[in-house]
Amino acid sequence: MGSSTDCPVCGVAATLVCTRCKLVRYCDPEHQKQDWAQHKRRCKPFRVAEDEQLGRFLVATQNIAAKQIAFVEEPLVVGPKWYHSQDETIVPCVGCHTPCRLGKHQCRSCHWPVCSAACADEALECSVLSLGPTPGARADNRTLNDYFRGDALLVLRCLLLQRQNPAKWTALLEMQSHEEERQGTELHVEAEMRVVDFLQQRFLKRLKQTKPDLLADCGSELLHRICGIIETNYMVIELPSGVELSGLFRQACMMEHACQPNCYFQFDAFTQQITVRAGCDLQKGDHLRIAYTNILWGTQLRQHHLRLTKHFSCHCARCLDPTENGSYVSALACLGDVNLCCTGTHLPVDPLNEETQWKCDTCPMLVDAAYVSELQTHMTDQVESLLAGRPTAKEVELLLARLSQMLHPNHFHMFNLKHTLIQLYGNEPGLEMDTLSNGQLERKLRLCEELHDVCRRIDPHSIKLAIYVTVILIEIAHTLEEQSRRASPDTDVAGLLEQAHARLKEAEEVLEKEHDSVAGKKLNDKLQREIFECEKLNLTHKYSQKAVVE
Numbered sequence: 001m002g003s004s005t006d007c008p009v010c011g012v013a014a015t016l017v018c019t020r021c022k023l024v025r026y027c028d029p030e031h032q033k034q035d036w037a038q039h040k041r042r043c044k045p046f047r048v049a050e051d052e053q054l055g056r057f058l059v060a061t062q063n064i065a066a067k068q069i070a071f072v073e074e075p076l077v078v079g080p081k082w083y084h085s086q087d088e089t090i091v092p093c094v095g096c097h098t099p100c101r102l103g104k105h106q107c108r109s110c111h112w113p114v115c116s117a118a119c120a121d122e123a124l125e126c127s128v129l130s131l132g133p134t135p136g137a138r139a140d141n142r143t144l145n146d147y148f149r150g151d152a153l154l155v156l157r158c159l160l161l162q163r164q165n166p167a168k169w170t171a172l173l174e175m176q177s178h179e180e181e182r183q184g185t186e187l188h189v190e191a192e193m194r195v196v197d198f199l200q201q202r203f204l205k206r207l208k209q210t211k212p213d214l215l216a217d218c219g220s221e222l223l224h225r226i227c228g229i230i231e232t233n234y235m236v237i238e239l240p241s242g243v244e245l246s247g248l249f250r251q252a253c254m255m256e257h258a259c260q261p262n263c264y265f266q267f268d269a270f271t272q273q274i275t276v277r278a279g280c281d282l283q284k285g286d287h288l289r290i291a292y293t294n295i296l297w298g299t300q301l302r303q304h305h306l307r308l309t310k311h312f313s314c315h316c317a318r319c320l321d322p323t324e325n326g327s328y329v330s331a332l333a334c335l336g337d338v339n340l341c342c343t344g345t346h347l348p349v350d351p352l353n354e355e356t357q358w359k360c361d362t363c364p365m366l367v368d369a370a371y372v373s374e375l376q377t378h379m380t381d382q383v384e385s386l387l388a389g390r391p392t393a394k395e396v397e398l399l400l401a402r403l404s405q406m407l408h409p410n411h412f413h414m415f416n417l418k419h420t421l422i423q424l425y426g427n428e429p430g431l432e433m434d435t436l437s438n439g440q441l442e443r444k445l446r447l448c449e450e451l452h453d454v455c456r457r458i459d460p461h462s463i464k465l466a467i468y469v470t471v472i473l474i475e476i477a478h479t480l481e482e483q484s485r486r487a488s489p490d491t492d493v494a495g496l497l498e499q500a501h502a503r504l505k506e507a508e509e510v511l512e513k514e515h516d517s518v519a520g521k522k523l524n525d526k527l528q529r530e531i532f533e534c535e536k537l538n539l540t541h542k543y544s545q546k547a548v549v550e
């Protein structure tokens with residue numbers, strides 16, 4: 001977005017600046033008023049900036065209050081999810097993205113999956129897909145998935161923009177692709193097999209023979225560039241049906257990464273428009289930031305993921321701090337040495353260096369990166385395999401006890417296990433709320449508070465962790481309600497119930513950011529029932545107190 005010093009109405013040199021975007025100047029208020037109908041579509045509270053390290057990024061040109069919309073934007077392209085699994089049985093319809101069973105209906109012309117016999121994909125896309133072979137009538141799921149590769153279709157949709165929408169095509173090609181960094185990597189090799197070779201062999205070679213003028217360029221180099229653009233920029237769009245799509249957006253994809261983001265976004269289920277909002281109060285000059293990776297992971301894992309897929313190292317405040325804002329989500333327990341039992345904590349000396357040593361904050365013990373990485377891998381396997389199998393509270397407690405010998409209590413593996421545990425205590429058959437001992441109730445409450453504290457440290461405005469925090473707050477409220485039911489004569493029952501209600505209302509505020517997501521909607525239904533029950537409990541208590549007084 002460039003700025004001009006001439007009034008857009010009369011072309012005279014002007015000094016009166018639009019106070020919102022600070023980009024357009026007017027000669028007088030009258031011309032500003034006259035131009036508003038035009039200008040409001042382009043007037044935004046941010047501008048695009050660029051530097052060596054970040055490439056393009058967005059900077060607030062004025063203060064933006066928490067929850068205020070920064071912008072709404074149409075996608076450049078939307079398609080099936082990047083990284084298509086070979087085992088899918090339900091895929092998005094190529095016409096309307098409704099989930100459809102693979103092999104049930106197919107487009108009459110191109111034979112790609114559609115939700116009903118009446119649905120069809122876009123004409124140009126369909127004509128290109130029609131050039132490819134079709135699977136036999138008895139093909140199994142794996143074979144069908146191999147014919148109808150969603151991720152290759154996403155690349156084809158990008159490629160066809162050069163014919164369908166030159167403005168979108170130009171915007172797409174301006175996006176970062178990291179082509180050079182991808183050369184020779186596993187990502188490049190995989191893209192060659194999964195997408196580039198597939199599209200060339202099945203459709204594009206024939207396209208060049210039959211309609212050589214349809215696309216100016218459909219060579220493999222361009223296809224690899226598009227794969228790089230998608231990998232670097234794609235956003236996951238989850239539809240209410242549970243189907244996941246991938247989308248590219250001209251502006252939204254310019255937002256830089258931070259492990260403590262300050263913006264959040266929601267998608268319109270029908271148009272796939274993105275709405276970006278401030279997650280906290282932004283000051284003029286602040287960069288608009290989102291998280292590209294899982295902020296619950298420790299620094300080494302986040303950095304590894306960002307280097308591998310987005311080709312940069314994050315230098316945000318959290319990444320530079322070995323304690324990660326005091327959360328200790330990467331920290332290990334010191335094992336001491338043969339002569340010494342130590343209660344200290346191991347932290348990376350240089351968190352951004354994959355080869356860094358880890359130093360104990362209490363004793364002189366140092367361990368090297370290879371040892372830490374081996375330990376992490378071993379523990380990841382244990383945690384993932386336990387959680388995949390719907391464990392009981394007892395099984396989670398056992399693994400927690402084992403891992404606590406080696407990990408800090410807030411380590412992200414411990415966080416995951418504890419987050420599962422707080423939901424098992426009170427809900428697992430045989431461990432319902434009224435059957436828990438007072439000790440178990442207190443443990444549940446303590447775990448909830450510990451988890452809440454970790455969330456506050458890594459995401460103070462609950463921008464990315466809204467679902468996690470809501471679950472924690474609901475479990476805190478449950479526990480307080482149960483404690484109020486068990487009260488001895490000198491317990492402040494009204495106080496406990498008030499606290500429970502306050503936690504649920506806090507959850508309601510936090511969950512607002514997730515109102516449009518599938519998980520958010522489901523959790524909100526539960527939360528509303530919890531609030532109703534808590535208010536009922538409160539009223540019942542008040543009436544019983546009144547009856548005693550009377």
Ligand SMILES: C[S@@+](CC[C@H](N)C(=O)[O-])C[C@H]1O[C@@H](n2cnc3c(N)ncnc32)[C@H](O)[C@@H]1O
Nearest residue numbers: 054055056175176232233253254256257310312
């Ligand atoms: C989604 S794009 C963002 C827009 C991009 N800067 C552009 O000019 O099109 C992601 C890329 O931006 C750069 N980037 C984003 N956040 C960054 C950060 N915190 N530090 C360094 N580079 C970053 C990286 O090159 C990354 O692969």
